[in-house]
Amino acid sequence: MAFSYLDANGVFIKVVIAAMVTFLFSEFIAVFPIFSNYEKHKTVVLKHIVPIWEITGTMIVFFVVELELIYSGLTPIASYLFIPVIGTFVALLILRNVAIIYAEFVWKKVDSKPLMMFYSGATFLMVIGFVTAIAALLVGNSVSTAIPTLPPLIHLNLTTLSKSYVDYAALLTAPVYSAVYWEFFIGTLFIAYGMSQVFYRLAKRTSWVPLATIIFGLFLNVNAWNVVATLAGAKFVGDYMILPVIITLAVPLLYMGKSTTHLASYKPFWFVAVTIAVLFLELPITRIAGGAYSINAFASTNSMQAANFWLSMIGGILFVLLMIMYAYVYNSGKLSFNPEKIEKGKKEIVDKN
Amino acid sequence: MGISYPVWDSAMFAYTISAHILIVAITLAMALLITIAEYIALKNKNKYYEALAHKLSIALVINFAIGTASGVFMAVELMLFWPVFMKLVGAVAMLSFYAEVFAFLVESITLMVYVYFWDNFKNRWNHWLVSWGVLLGTGASAWLITNVNAWMNTPTGSFNIAKYVNTGVISGVNPLKVFDEPSTGPQLFHMFMAMYFAGAMALLAYFAYKYLKSKNEEEKKIDRSAMKVLSAIGIVDIILIGISGSIELSTLLVVEPLKYAMLELNMTPVMSGAPEHLFGFLSNGKPVDFIPLAGIQSLLAYPFSKGNAGYIPGLSSYPSSVWAPSVVHITLDLMVGFGVLMGLFWFIVLVLKIMKKDVFNMKWILYSFIGMGFLGMFTMEDGWYTAEVGRVPYIILMPYNSSGQPIIAGHYGVMTIAQAASTSTVVWYLGAVIILFYAIIIPFTFYFNAKVLNLSNVEEDLRKAERDLNINGSGKDINSVNAGAR
Numbered sequence: 001m002a003f004s005y006l007d008a009n010g011v012f013i014k015v016v017i018a019a020m021v022t023f024l025f026s027e028f029i030a031v032f033p034i035f036s037n038y039e040k041h042k043t044v045v046l047k048h049i050v051p052i053w054e055i056t057g058t059m060i061v062f063f064v065v066e067l068e069l070i071y072s073g074l075t076p077i078a079s080y081l082f083i084p085v086i087g088t089f090v091a092l093l094i095l096r097n098v099a100i101i102y103a104e105f106v107w108k109k110v111d112s113k114p115l116m117m118f119y120s121g122a123t124f125l126m127v128i129g130f131v132t133a134i135a136a137l138l139v140g141n142s143v144s145t146a147i148p149t150l151p152p153l154i155h156l157n158l159t160t161l162s163k164s165y166v167d168y169a170a171l172l173t174a175p176v177y178s179a180v181y182w183e184f185f186i187g188t189l190f191i192a193y194g195m196s197q198v199f200y201r202l203a204k205r206t207s208w209v210p211l212a213t214i215i216f217g218l219f220l221n222v223n224a225w226n227v228v229a230t231l232a233g234a235k236f237v238g239d240y241m242i243l244p245v246i247i248t249l250a251v252p253l254l255y256m257g258k259s260t261t262h263l264a265s266y267k268p269f270w271f272v273a274v275t276i277a278v279l280f281l282e283l284p285i286t287r288i289a290g291g292a293y294s295i296n297a298f299a300s301t302n303s304m305q306a307a308n309f310w311l312s313m314i315g316g317i318l319f320v321l322l323m324i325m326y327a328y329v330y331n332s333g334k335l336s337f338n339p340e341k342i343e344k345g346k347k348e349i350v351d352k353n
Numbered sequence: 354m355g356i357s358y359p360v361w362d363s364a365m366f367a368y369t370i371s372a373h374i375l376i377v378a379i380t381l382a383m384a385l386l387i388t389i390a391e392y393i394a395l396k397n398k399n400k401y402y403e404a405l406a407h408k409l410s411i412a413l414v415i416n417f418a419i420g421t422a423s424g425v426f427m428a429v430e431l432m433l434f435w436p437v438f439m440k441l442v443g444a445v446a447m448l449s450f451y452a453e454v455f456a457f458l459v460e461s462i463t464l465m466v467y468v469y470f471w472d473n474f475k476n477r478w479n480h481w482l483v484s485w486g487v488l489l490g491t492g493a494s495a496w497l498i499t500n501v502n503a504w505m506n507t508p509t510g511s512f513n514i515a516k517y518v519n520t521g522v523i524s525g526v527n528p529l530k531v532f533d534e535p536s537t538g539p540q541l542f543h544m545f546m547a548m549y550f551a552g553a554m555a556l557l558a559y560f561a562y563k564y565l566k567s568k569n570e571e572e573k574k575i576d577r578s579a580m581k582v583l584s585a586i587g588i589v590d591i592i593l594i595g596i597s598g599s600i601e602l603s604t605l606l607v608v609e610p611l612k613y614a615m616l617e618l619n620m621t622p623v624m625s626g627a628p629e630h631l632f633g634f635l636s637n638g639k640p641v642d643f644i645p646l647a648g649i650q651s652l653l654a655y656p657f658s659k660g661n662a663g664y665i666p667g668l669s670s671y672p673s674s675v676w677a678p679s680v681v682h683i684t685l686d687l688m689v690g691f692g693v694l695m696g697l698f699w700f701i702v703l704v705l706k707i708m709k710k711d712v713f714n715m716k717w718i719l720y721s722f723i724g725m726g727f728l729g730m731f732t733m734e735d736g737w738y739t740a741e742v743g744r745v746p747y748i749i750l751m752p753y754n755s756s757g758q759p760i761i762a763g764h765y766g767v768m769t770i771a772q773a774a775s776t777s778t779v780v781w782y783l784g785a786v787i788i789l790f791y792a793i794i795i796p797f798t799f800y801f802n803a804k805v806l807n808l809s810n811v812e813e814d815l816r817k818a819e820r821d822l823n824i825n826g827s828g829k830d831i832n833s834v835n836a837g838a839r
C-alpha cells in the first residue's frame with residue numbers, strides 16, 4: 001500500500017486524541033478518591049494531579065489545532081453543530097482551573113476539599129460532554145448506512161450550516177442510541193473505578209475489586225463500542241478491540257502480582273498502556289455521521305498534509321524528549337523504567353539529607 | 354437597527370483578544386524577569402533575587418493556567434465565530450498555529466518542572482536552564498500566533514488567491530509561506546517589544562505600589578530588586594519600540610498602502626512633501642480637525658532623501674467602501690504620543706541613574722512607575738486596536754503591488770469580515786458568556802497574582818532562599834512534589 005501523508009496524519013491525530021483522553025481520564029478517575037475520602041487520599045491524588053493538570057489543558061489545545069489543520073473542512077460543520085457542548089466544555093475547563101489554583105495557591109488556610117471536589121466534578125462533566133459529542137458525531141446520521149430506520153441524530157444541512165444541530169434528546173432517549181449510550185456510560189464508570197484503585201494505589205494488592213469492576217465495565221463497554229463503531233460504518237471492529245481488552249485487564253492483574261504491583265500503578269507505564277488501548281479503539285473509525293461521510297472528505301490539501309506530517313515528527317520527538325526530562329526530574333534524577341529502583345533512589349536522597 | 358452578525362462576532366472577538374493579551378503581556382514579562390532574577394541570584398548568591406524568582410514562578414503558573422483556559426476559549430471561539438475564515442486558515446496558514454502547540458508544550462512542561470520540582474535539582478544552574486524553556490516557549494507561542502496575523506495582512510504566495518477569490522476553491526497551497534510574509538518581520542519585532550514593555554511596566558507598577566506600601570524592610574529589598582531589573586528592561590525596550598515602530602510604519606507604507614493611507618489620514622497620493630496630520634478624522638470623506646505639520650510625514654518615511662523622493666499612498670486611490678474607520682488615525686497618534694511620553698520618562702530616569710541618584714527613593718518616580726503600568730498597557734491595547742481596525746472591512750487583506758494597487762484588480766481584500774463571520778443564532782448567547790467570562794477572569798487573574806506574591810511569609814521565603822543557595826552553609830531542600838509550590 002502506498003504511503004499517504006493524509007493517512008499518516010489521520011493516525012497521528014488519533015494518537016493525539018488517545019493521549020488527550022488518557023490525560024483527562026487520569027484526572028477523571030480521581031473523582032472516586034476525592035469524593036469518597038478526600039483527607040485520606042489527598043496526598044496520593046494531588047501528587048499526580050498538581051503537576052499534570054496544565055499539561056491536560058495543553059493536550060486539549062493540541063487536539064483542537066490538529067483537527068483544524070488536518071481536517072480543515074470539518075471546522076465550519078463542527079462549529080455550527082457543537083457550539084453548546086464546546087462552550088460548556090470550555091467553561092468547565094476554566095472553572096476547574098480556577099478551583100485548583102485556589103486550592104493550591106490562594107486559599108492556603110481554607111480547607112481545599114470543596115474546591116477539589118468542584119475541580120473533580122467539573123472534570124467529570126467535561127469528560128462526559130466530550131464523550132457525548134464524539135458519540136453523536138460518530139453515530140448520529142441524517143442518512144444511516146447501518147440501520148436506516150434509526151431517527152436522525154445529527155441534522156446536518158451542508159448548504160445552510162446555521163440550520164444544523166444535534167438532537168441530544170434522541171441520543172439520551174431514542175431506542176438503540178440511548179441503550180448504547182447508557183451502556184457505554186455505565187461501563188466506563190466501572191472501568192474508571194477499577195483503574196482509580198490501581199492508578200492511585202487505593203486498593204490493597206490482594207483485593208479483587210479492581211479486577212472485578214474492570215471486567216464488568218469491559219463487558220458493557222465492548223458491546224457498546226462495537227455498536228457505536230458499527231453505526232459509524234467501521235469494519236473489523238472486533239480485531240481492533242483485542243488489544244484494548246488485553247491492556248485493560250492486564251493493569252489490574254499486574255497490580256495483583258507481588259512483583260508487578262508497582263509497575264501497574266507506575267504512571268509512565270499506565271499512560272503508555274492506556275494511550276495504546278484508546279488508540280486501538282479509534283483506529284477502525286474512518287467515517288462520521290453514521291458512516292455517511294468519510295473523514296478524509298474534509299481533509300486539507302496534500303501540501304498541508306505533508307508539512308503537517310513533518311512538523312508532527314519534529315514536534316513529537318520534542319514532546320517525547322520533554323516527557324523524558326519530566327520523568328527524570330520527577331524521579332529526582334533517576335532515569336529508570338524500574339519503579340522500585342526509583343523509590344529506592346528517592347529514599348536514599350531523603351536519608352542523606 | 355439591530356446589531357449584525359459580523360459586528361457582533363467582531364466585537365466579541367476583539368473583546369476576547371484585548372483581554373487575553375493583558376495576560377499574555379504579563380506572562381511574557383514575568384518569564385523574562387524570572388530568568389534574569391534567578392541568574393543574578395545564582396551568580397551573586399543573592400537571596401532577594403532568589404525569593405523574587407520563586408514567588409514570581411508561582412504567579413506565572415496562575416497566569417499560565419488562566420492563559421491556557423483563555424487560549425482554549427479563543428481557539429474554540431475562532432472556530433465558532435469565524436468558521437469560513439478558519440476553514441481557509443486551516444487549509445493555508447494553520448502550520449503556524451500548529452507549531453505554536455509545540456511551543457506551548459515546551460512552555461507548559463518546563464514550567465511544571467521549574468515550579469514543582471524546584472528542589473529536585475542538585476545543580477541549580479540546570480534549574481536555571483529550565484527557565485529558558487519557559488522563556489523561549491512563551492516567546493515562541495507569541496511569535497507563532499502573530500505570524501498568522503501578519504499573514505492576514507499580507508498573504509502573498511501562500512495559496513492561489515485569484516482562484517480562491519473567483520471560485521472559492523483553495524489550491525496551490527504553500528504551507529510554509531505563513532512563516533515569511535512581507536509584514537512578518539517588522540510586525541513581530543514591534544509586537545514583541547511592545548508586549549514585553551507593557552508586561553514589564555505592569556509588573557513595575559505592582560512592585561512600586563508594594564514598595565510604597567510595605568513597612569517590612571526585607572520585603573522592600575525584594576521589591577527593589579524587581580524594580581531594578583524592570584527599569585533596565587524599560588529603558589532598553591522603549592528604544593527598541595521606537596526603532597521597531599518606525600520600521601513597522603515604513604513597511605506598512607509599502608505592503609499595506611490602503612491601511613497606511615487611513616492611519617496617516619492621507620487623501621491623495623504624493624511623491625514628496627506629505628504633511629503629518631496630528632489627530633483629526635474623516636467627515637463626509639474629507640479630513641477635518643487635524644493639525645498639519647508640513648512635509649514631516651515624507652521626511653520620516655524617506656529620511657535619506659529628506660522626504661523629497663518617495664511614494665506616500667492616499668485614500669483617493671481606493672473606493673471609499675473599503676476605507677477603514679478614520680478613528681484608527683487618532684488611535685495611532687495616541688499610541689505614538691504616549692510612546693514618546695514614556696520614552697521621555699525613561700530618559701529622565703536614565704539621566705538620574707547616571708547622576709548616581711537613588712531613583713527608588715524618589716516618591717514621584719515610584720508614583721510614575723504606577724502610572725507607567727497603566728499607560729504601557731493602554732498603549733499596547735491601543736496599538737493592537739489600530740492594527741486590527743485598520744484592516745476593516747477585511748479580515749484578510751489582498752497583497753498589493755509596488756504601485757500601491759491590489760494584485761487582483763478590483764479586489765482590495767481576500768475575505769471580508771461579513772464573509773468570515775458565523776450566522777448561527779447561538780453566537781448571541783455565546784457572546785454574553787464571553788463578556789461575563791472575561792469581566793470576571795481578568796480582575797481575578799490580577800487578584801490571584803497579587804495574592805500569591807503577597808501570600809507567603811517574607812522571612813520564611815528568605816530562609817528558604819538562603820538554604821537553596823547554600824548561603825550560610827545550610828543544606829538544600831530536597832522534598833516532595835509540592836516543595837516548589839510551598
